Amino acid sequence: MRDPRDIHCPACGARKDLTGRRDGEAIHVTCGRCGNAWTRYPDSCAQCGERSLVPVRVPLMQKARGTQQSIIGYGIAHRCTACGAESASAGKANDMRAT
Numbered sequence: 001m002r003d004p005r006d007i008h009c010p011a012c013g014a015r016k017d018l019t020g021r022r023d024g025e026a027i028h029v030t031c032g033r034c035g036n037a038w039t040r041y042p043d044s045c046a047q048c049g050e051r052s053l054v055p056v057r058v059p060l061m062q063k064a065r066g067t068q069q070s071i072i073g074y075g076i077a078h079r080c081t082a083c084g085a086e087s088a089s090a091g092k093a094n095d096m097r098a099t
Contacts, residue, residue: 007029007040007046009031009033009034009036010036010038011031011034011036012031012033012034012036014031014032014033014034017031017032017033018030018031018032019032020040025041025042025043026039026040026041027039027040027041027042045080045082045083045085046085047080047083047085048080048082048083048085050080050081050082050083052080052081052082053078053079053080053081054078054079054081055076055077055078056076056077056078056079057074057075057076058074058075058076058077059071059073059074059075060072060073060074060075
């Protein structure tokens with residue numbers, strides 16, 4: 001599964017030559033390579049574009065000895081209910097806060 005934060009042009013696949021402009025909640029993105037334009041929302045999944053993200057607790061792991069790992073806390077990630085991507089496109093949604 002591709003990283004859902006990996007934003008790319010749906011027309012040509014470009015990942016680097018993208019520019020965005022905020023307009024309220026929306027972000028209008030334009031591809032510098034092919035000129036395609038589309039609208040994204042900060043609380044939408046970067047992989048499928050759906051606005052169906054739910055918060056989930058994920059363990060924060062630390063290597064203890066050898067191959068043994070210990071859970072040192074829990075963070076909050078967001079999962080898309082439409083495609084199953086495990087994080088969101090929004091900066092605050094990608095925040096991993098120990099709880």
